[in-house]
Amino acid sequence: xxxxxxSWVYGEVSGVPTPLYAQVKEEQLPEVRIYTVGVDWSQRDxxxxxxxxxxQQWTFLSDxxxxxxxxxxxxxxxxxxxxxxxxxxxxxxxxxxxxxxEISGHQLLEIWDQHGxxxxxxxxxxxxxxxxxxxxxxxxxxxxxxxxxxxYVAEKxxxxxxxxxxRNVYSEDWGExxxxxxxxxxxxxxxxxxxxxxxxxxxxxxSPGQALWAPGGQSVIFVGWYHKPFRLGLKFCSNRxxxxxxxxxxxxxxxxxxxxxxxxxxxxxPDGSTLIYLQGQVFGPHSQCLSLQQLDLKSGKTSTLLDxxxxxxxxxxxxxxxxxxxxxxxxxxxxxxxxxxxxxxKDLFLVDRSTNKVTSLSDKLSxxxxxxxxxxxxxxxxxxxVVCCSSPNTPPTLRVGFLPTAGEAVTWHTMQKPITxxxxxxxxxxxxxxxxxxxxHYSGLDFGAVLVKPSHPLKxxxxxxxxxxxxxxxxxxxxxxxxxxxxxxxLGFAVLMVNYRGSTGFGQDSILSLIGRIGNQDVKDVxxxxxxxxxxxxxxxxxxxxxxxxxxxxxxxCHMVGQYPxxxxxxxxxxxxxxAATLLGTSDIVDWRxxxxxxxxxxxxxxxxEALAVMLEKSPITHAAQxxxxxxxxxxxxxxxxxxxxxxxxxxxLKSRESPVRLLWFPDxxxxxxxxxxxxxxxxxTVLWLKQHL
Numbered sequence: 001x002x003x004x005x006x007s008w009v010y011g012e013v014s015g016v017p018t019p020l021y022a023q024v025k026e027e028q029l030p031e032v033r034i035y036t037v038g039v040d041w042s043q044r045d046x047x048x049x050x051x052x053x054x055x056q057q058w059t060f061l062s063d064x065x066x067x068x069x070x071x072x073x074x075x076x077x078x079x080x081x082x083x084x085x086x087x088x089x090x091x092x093x094x095x096x097x098x099x100x101x102e103i104s105g106h107q108l109l110e111i112w113d114q115h116g117x118x119x120x121x122x123x124x125x126x127x128x129x130x131x132x133x134x135x136x137x138x139x140x141x142x143x144x145x146x147x148x149x150x151x152y153v154a155e156k157x158x159x160x161x162x163x164x165x166x167r168n169v170y171s172e173d174w175g176e177x178x179x180x181x182x183x184x185x186x187x188x189x190x191x192x193x194x195x196x197x198x199x200x201x202x203x204x205x206x207s208p209g210q211a212l213w214a215p216g217g218q219s220v221i222f223v224g225w226y227h228k229p230f231r232l233g234l235k236f237c238s239n240r241x242x243x244x245x246x247x248x249x250x251x252x253x254x255x256x257x258x259x260x261x262x263x264x265x266x267x268x269x270p271d272g273s274t275l276i277y278l279q280g281q282v283f284g285p286h287s288q289c290l291s292l293q294q295l296d297l298k299s300g301k302t303s304t305l306l307d308x309x310x311x312x313x314x315x316x317x318x319x320x321x322x323x324x325x326x327x328x329x330x331x332x333x334x335x336x337x338x339x340x341x342x343x344x345x346k347d348l349f350l351v352d353r354s355t356n357k358v359t360s361l362s363d364k365l366s367x368x369x370x371x372x373x374x375x376x377x378x379x380x381x382x383x384x385x386v387v388c389c390s391s392p393n394t395p396p397t398l399r400v401g402f403l404p405t406a407g408e409a410v411t412w413h414t415m416q417k418p419i420t421x422x423x424x425x426x427x428x429x430x431x432x433x434x435x436x437x438x439x440x441h442y443s444g445l446d447f448g449a450v451l452v453k454p455s456h457p458l459k460x461x462x463x464x465x466x467x468x469x470x471x472x473x474x475x476x477x478x479x480x481x482x483x484x485x486x487x488x489x490x491l492g493f494a495v496l497m498v499n500y501r502g503s504t505g506f507g508q509d510s511i512l513s514l515i516g517r518i519g520n521q522d523v524k525d526v527x528x529x530x531x532x533x534x535x536x537x538x539x540x541x542x543x544x545x546x547x548x549x550x551x552x553x554x555x556x557x558c559h560m561v562g563q564y565p566x567x568x569x570x571x572x573x574x575x576x577x578x579x580a581a582t583l584l585g586t587s588d589i590v591d592w593r594x595x596x597x598x599x600x601x602x603x604x605x606x607x608x609x610e611a612l613a614v615m616l617e618k619s620p621i622t623h624a625a626q627x628x629x630x631x632x633x634x635x636x637x638x639x640x641x642x643x644x645x646x647x648x649x650x651x652x653x654l655k656s657r658e659s660p661v662r663l664l665w666f667p668d669x670x671x672x673x674x675x676x677x678x679x680x681x682x683x684x685x686t687v688l689w690l691k692q693h694l
Contacts, residue, residue, distance in 0.1 A: 001691050003684060006491065010683045013486040016395040016419065017043040019388045020053070021326075023090045024381035028064075032071075035060040035384055037415070038090075039398060040082065049677045053082045058415050060384075060400065068383070068402040070413050086134050087152070089141035098141055098150055100132050107132050109150070109189060121194055123154075128196040129187055130155030136177065137234055138184050138209030144217045148191050151220055153209050156183040156198075174207070174225075175233025175588030176641040176671050182231075186211055186222060186247070201251035206243070207231075210264065215272035215297065219248040221256070223263055223277075229603050233588030233641060236472075237286040238262055244277060244295075256295060257302070263293075265324040269333035273297060274353075276305065276328075276336060278320065283601050285515065286592050287474035289319035289508040292336070294353065305336070306351055306358065311445075311507045317349060317358040318342045321476075321504040327379045330403050337361070337385060337403070339377045341505030344428045344448040346478040348375035348387060350403070361385075361401075361410050372397070373428075373450075373479025385410075390481035392452045392489075393424035424489050426452045428479055429536065431529050439501070439521065442513035447501045449529040450479045451537065452486075453494035462541035463494045464694045467530055467560070467568075470497070471551030473522060473596075474511050476504045484683065491687060494540055496533050500525035500556075516598025518552075519618035523559045527567075543569075544694045546629075548686060550574035551642055551671065555620060558650060561631065562623025570693035572632040572686045575639050575671055578646040580615035586643040624653045630660035632689040634682050636669035662689070 020040045027034040037058045045052050056079050061072040086107065088099045097112040100123070111119040123132065133139035133153045142151040158166075173182045184207050186199040199220070202208050206224030214221050225234065225242045234240055244257035244266060257263050262280040269275070275295040280288050292306035309319035321341045328337050339348050348361045362375045372389035379386050383403040390396045398415040429449045439445060457463050466488055470477045477497035485495045499505070500522045502514030514521055526547075534542050545568050549557040554576025561571045577583060584593045584607060594601040597614045616622065633651055635644040647663065654661040664685060669678045 001491065001687070003688065006684050006687045007680070009490045010483075010487050010680055011046050012420075013483045013490065014044050014679065014683075015046070016481070016483065017041040017054075018396055019378060019398060022378035022386040022398075024379060024384050024386065025090075025095050026382045026384075031064060033062045033064055035062070035382070037384075037386055037400060039378070039386070040088075041079070044676050044679075046676065046680060049675075051676060053085065054079045055082055056080070058398075058400075060413075068405075069411060070400070073413060073415070076416060086132060087139055087141045089143060089150075091143040091147045094147055096143075096147060098143065100141065100152070111191060119191060119194075121189065121196070123196065126196050127157065129157045129185055129198055131180070132187075133181060133184060133209070136181075137174070138178075138181060138207070140209070140211050142212045144213050145215075146217060149213075149217070150189045150191065151211055151213060152187050152189075153184050153211060154187050155181065156185045172227070172231045174231055175235060176639070177235040178233075179640075184208055186220060188249075199247060199249070199251075201247050201253045202245075203253060206245075208245070210266060212266060212268055214246060215268070219246055221246050221266055221268070221275065223266065232591060236475075237589060238264065238278075238280050238288060238290060239283055239286050241282045244275075256300075257293075267324055267326070267328055267336075269329050270331055271333040274333060276324070278324065283591055284595050285474050285511050286589060286595075287321070287472060287504060288511055289321060289504075292320055292338075292351070305353060305356060308508050311509045312342075317360075318505050318507055325377045325379055327381050328377065330380070331383045335403065337377055337380045339375055339387075341476045341478060341503075343430075343505050344373075344450055344477070344479055344499055345505075346374040346376060346476075346480060348377055348385075352406075361404070363412060373426075374481070390418075392426040392450065392479055392481065392485060393422045394418055395420060395481045422486055422490065423455045424452050424486075425455045426450060426479065429529065429532055431525070431532050433501070433525065433528055437521070437524050437528070439513045439517070442509045445501050445506070445510050445513055447503065447506060447510070447525055447529070448499045449533065450477055450497045450499075451494065451533055452489050452497070453537075453539070454489055454492060457492065457539070462544075463492070463539055464544035464546070464690070465494045465496060465530070465533070465540045466690065467526065467545065467547040468495050468497045469526060469547065469549035469553035469556045469560075470499070470503070471549065471553040472504075473500075473502050473514060473518065473552040473556075474504055478505070487683060488687070488690075493690070494537075496530060498526050498529045500529070515595060518555075518596050519559055519620070522556055523563055526556055526560060527564060546570040546572070546690050546694055548572040550576070550673070552577060554647075558620035558627075558631070559623065561629040562620055562627050565626045565628045568629050570632075570690055571629050572634070572689055573647070574634045574673055574682065575636055575642045575644070576633070576647055576650070577619070577642050578650045579619045579621040581612040581619065582649065583643060583646055584612070584615065586645070588640045621649060621653065624650060625657065627654065627659055630662075630689070630693045632662050632664070632686065634664045634673060634685070635666065636671060636673050636678075637665060637667045638669060639671040641671040660693075 025036040059074040106124040109121040211222035312318040401410040401412040554573035591601040
């Protein structure tokens with residue numbers, strides 16, 4: 001296959017825009033109600049080798065006597081590129097737009113109104129703090145009720161008098177993907193005076209973030225992550241000790257949540273009476289089923305709105321696994337909307353506070369070719385929900401619908417049809433482990449997979465199958481649009497995306513079942529899923545099988561070719577874990593190295609020979625001598641989660657045995673290999689590798 005054709009296909013699937021955020025404005029006229037929906041999009045541009053951001057607006061009209069239905073939808077406005085925006089926020093009343101923009105090394109705060117730019121402050125020259133944080137984990141840009149103040153998070157300013165003498169002192173940060181985020185501070189801008197102040201009173205042993213204004217505007221609520229005795233990686237980790245705080249502007253700080261828990265995503269109800277937030281356990285699985293808590297701000301009492309789901313019944317709600325949208329409340333402050341993993345799907349749910357009952361809001365169609373496998377809430381404002389829907393054959397599509405009254409279904413309106421649909425066949429497989437592979441501590445668990453293949457194969461011969469394994473390990477492959485899967489399928493491969501036991505969306509028991517059993521239970525689950533797919537679909541070629549994955553997915557990919565050396569004919573692994581014992585001292589989430597093999601972790605942990613032996617035993621390196629399949633390794637030199645020396649360790653072993661191996665080294669990329677040019681290079685080389693060896 002010509003590399004030019006592969007690059008063309010990749011450009012087609014990777015250039016599909018993805019919605020990031022949505023905001024809703026409402027205007028009341030005598031006979032009609034006008035809703036304006038603005039959406040920010042991200043799109044890869046292979047020419048520039050970067051990601052572009054643009055915004056687009058839609059206008060909907062509804063009758064005053066029936067404002068919960070859309071009467072007319074006007075054509076969308078043009079796409080308007082957005083340049084150098086770090087973070088932005090729309091005020092709820094006057095619809096003022098605040099933007100923090102980075103230009104020529106300076107960070108500017110801009111306020112835009114109906115007449116243009118009304119105010120601009122150079123935050124860099126004011127020198128009250130360091131760099132402002134974007135939305136990644138800590139960041140926020142929150143308007144006060146009076147719309148005269150803005151709250152945001154920035155890096156603490158260094159003391160000029162000690163900076164010279166401390167220039168070589170090691171400064172901790174929050175790990176992979178959060179480099180240079182070390183000591184965040186809460187900052188307030190007074191838009192009338194143009195002054196910036198750093199709020200005092202935050203406990204010295206926590207890093208504040210995800211802040212919002214409390215009712216009345218005289219205090220703020222924030223999440224504080226404990227960084228003593230040292231910081232552990234935060235990205236993709238919902239198990240870090242943290243507390244919800246209320247900080248008064250006079251410096252008095254009080255704790256609102258329990259100790260030795262993990263909290264995130266505080267969201268204030270429209271009437272200002274109730275705060276909801278997510279809560280989980282500390283240490284253990286770094287991604288887990290979370291409970292949804294509600295705090296009555298008047299009484300100070302906390303209750304559980306949604307508890308952890310240990311083992312969902314078939315067809316039932318499976319728990320909360322994902323961050324809440326920034327706006328997720330109904331207008332009457334009685335219902336909360338959220339999206340979450342549910343088995344091999346991602347669904348949209350509503351929970352009623354009066355009954356604690358959970359309801360699915362997504363379409364339920366019997367025709368799989370017309371159903372969306374993934375529903376993601378972007379926002380709900382004034383009871384109008386904006387969601388992103390997709391499937392393996394359908395790129396992200398925007399839909400809107402009003403919150404229903406009790407017992408009614410949502411009438412969904414598609415804002416804009418997807419720019420393309422692919423001629424793929426996809427199906428969801430439910431997989432049951434054989435009796436000998438049942439986990440006696442968590443007996444009876446099953447899992448699943450999503451199979452995607454060309455509807456009309458390129459040739460009459462059977463279709464080669466690529467087994468795609470997600471990382472985490474506690475994450476999920478929902479039946480949604482995936483650029484890698486779409487590209488491979490367009491090029492003639494079938495793709496099996498496996499959600500082995502331990503994946504999110506199957507209950508907390510499933511997650512806990514993998515603790516202490518990595519390298520065994522997950523490996524056998526992948527093999528069982530592959531055998532299930534081959535039995536259920538005779539068009540798949542059992543003699544042309546390959547396996548790909550990144551991080552823990554790379555760990556499993558290398559395990560598959562090591563434990564089943566005559567079964568798979570090729571492997572492509574991105575930043576794989578190869579030897580958990582040698583990874584122990586180099587990962588930003590050292591706690592997971594203990595937890596995943598079934599050992600308790602504490603900050604003062606010192607490795608023992610027994611612990612290292614267990615880690616080594618469960619690692620792919622122990623099976624390296626059995627590997628026959630050609631292995632392609634793709635490594636990011638700046639990876640702080642899984643050191644690139646992990647992949648190098650396997651590379652050297654395979655080279656010494658003259659086993660086919662190729663290594664791609666990306667000096668400017670990290671664990672996710674997320675640079676636009678890196679992703680294009682990885683896809684091209686992966687396809688060429690598969691074509692060569694299948």
